[in-house]
Amino acid sequence: MNLTLLSKYWRTVLIVAEMNIRQQMMDGFIIFTVFLQPILIALLGLWMLKDKGADAAMFVVVGSGLTGLWSSLLFISGGSINAERWSGTLESLVAIPIPFEVIVYGKNLGNVIQSLVSMVAGYFIASWLFGYNLVIQQPLLFIVSIIFTVIAFISFGLIIAPIFVMNPGVRAWQNAMEFPVYILCGFLFPVLLLPAWTNPISWLLPPYWAAVALHGTSTGGAPLTETLFAWGMMFVFSLVDLLIASRLFKIMLYKARVDATLGME
Amino acid sequence: MKTLTNNLRLFWQGALLSYVALFHWMRPIQYAASKILMPLAQMFFFVYLGTFATSADNRSYYIVGNALQIAAVSGIYGMTMSIGGDRDNGTLGYIFGTPANRLVVFMGRAFMNIMDGAFGVVIAFFWGVILMGLDLSNTDVGALALVIVITTISTCGLGLLMGCLALITVNVMFVNNFVYFLLLIFSGANVPLANLPVWIRSVSYMLPLTRGIMAARSLVGGASLSEVAPLLWGELAVGVVYFVLGYTLFKVFEVVAKRRGTLEVF
Structure with missing residues (x-):
């Protein structure tokens, strides 16, 4: 995956995104994960942080939205290749001239x-x-942060999907990977509450930098330099993720063709 | 006597086989991921959120509430998969076709999930003590064990009802997830009931977990079993009501499904 491919196939990206949204509107699990779960987390957070005022409420709103982004990335984007496999459309998608x-x-x-x-x-x-x-x-700054967040999450998702396909054992950890990222990325409370040894792990996660940028710009609690640094980190992570994803997709498709296991679990 | 022996055998075989069927596809590491690490991570998340919202002094309040909430993992998801799985796997017709006592079959489905759920809560308390500094020095541990078992039973009662709903809906996971998260809000695991609107409080007392969590918090605070006994009876009564509702619904669905020929129609 590289930026040239994206600029060449941007129409395809948009059409696939639209079709994906239309199709998923009919899936109860996805509706819950994407819409209801973050809303329920927001409700819970708002009640829990009721005494902390409007700034905390904004923190909860943004944080609960981020939980939705991560859960969607983990469960839906992570399973996006397998979903095609189960639908029997994976072989056709791999065979068309547009890169998978x-x-x-x-x-x-x-x-x-x-x-x-x-x-x-x-x-x-x-x-x-x-x-x-x-x-x-x-x-x-918040809107720009959203754009960086979208790109960072999509790029991160491009790594997760082939890893889950090639390593079914890793997919078994999906359920256990949801809340640790909520914690380590400071979605609903500052990571300063966590033991200091966990901080380097947070820094390696693109959603952490998304949380820094979005919380900082929504509450106005962060200096511009911090927001700029978070954008920079998201940009760097996106590039690295795209490079890794490119390699992973090549390995995955090569392996699937050699083993003739494309449509098989 | 023979009927009793047969029913006991049916209960035990049903319990064992339904549990094996539920987890046969899992390797130990997968079991650990979904039954130990996921609940632990969820507990950590809400404990940190709770201490951020109030203060570190309230840590035990959130640890106890969220440890008990773990009962809902087996109670809701496990039970629903045990009951609803029969339709997904095409075995529902055989169950409805046997002369076996439905109540025994039903209870057999619940038994292992109760054991598994209580084990999950014990692990959560263990992590609470080891990793989060929960102090159980003033706690009547035997009474706490009783609270865990009763709360798990009542949660499984709700799970049985959900499992029956799984027989008539394709969006089983939607319903499960929704109920699970509602319990997180309504049970008082994370928000003191006094802080919730009155109508939510009324609903809370109709749900499992609410009284169990209150009893466990009292016990950890040094209360005796006799002091929390009314809460425990209430928790048990809630569980029995859900069991009865679930069983009744199961019987109704059986009759309707047989009459309409919609046993495995999605």
Whole structure:
């Protein structure tokens, strides 16, 4: 996967994203993971942090949206290749002239965009149900942070999907990987509460930098340099993820063709 | 006497086989990931969130609440998969076709999940003590064990009801996940019931876990078994009501499915 491919096939990416969103609107598990779970987490967080005021409410809204992004990435993007396999469409997708990773990129884009809706829902819940007057302190920087977040999450998802396909044993850890990232990335509470030895692990996770940028710009609690640094980290991680994903997709498809196991579990 | 022996055998075989069927596809490492690490991570998350929301002094409040909440993993997901799995695997017709006592079959499905769920809660308390500094020095451990078992039983009661719903819906995981997360809010594991709106509080007392969590917190705070006994009876009563509802629904679905020929229609 590289940027040239994306610029060449951007129409395909958009169409796949659209089709993916339409198709997933009918799936109860996805609707729960993408929309309802983050909203329920937002409700829980808002009740728990009720005494901490509007800044904490904004923290919860953004944080719960991030939980939706991560869960969607883990469960839906992570299983995006297997989903095609179960539908019997994987062979056709691999055989078409458009590179397979472009298709998966489009699917991940659809997943991430869908997940962002839960952040908007959380915002309205906090405003209407809890009566908070929530204002995004640095709207322009927040929007740019969202764009960086989307790219970082999609790129990260491109690594997860082939790893899950090639290593079914790793997929078994899916359930256990959801909450640790919520914790390590500081989605709903600062990572400063965690033991110091966990901090380097947080720094290696792109969602951590997304949380830094989005929390910082939404509450206005971070200096510009910190936000810029978080953007830089997301950009670097995205490039690295795309490079790794490119290699992983080649290995996966080569292995599948050699072993003739493309459509098999 | 022969009927009793047959029913006991049916109960035990049903319990054992349904558990083996549920976990046969799992390797020990997968079991550890979904039954030990996932609940542990969830407990850590809510304990940190709770201490961030209030203070580190309230840590035990969140540890106890979330440790008990682990019962819902087996109680809701395990039970639903045990019951609903019969339809997915095409074995429901055979169950409805046997002369076996339905209640015994039903209870057999619940037994191993109760054991497994209680074991999960014990592990959660173990992590709470070892990793999060939960102090059980003033706790009547025997009474706490009783709370764990009763709370798991009542949660499995709700799970049986959910399992029956799994017989008539394709969105089983949607329903399960939704109920599981509602319990996180409504049970008082993370939000003191006094902080919730009145209507939610009313619902909370109709759900399993709520009284069990209250009893466990009291015990950890030094209360005796007799002091928490009313809560335990209440928790047990809630569980029995859900068991009865689940069983009744199971019988109704059996009759309706046979009459309409919709036994395995999704």
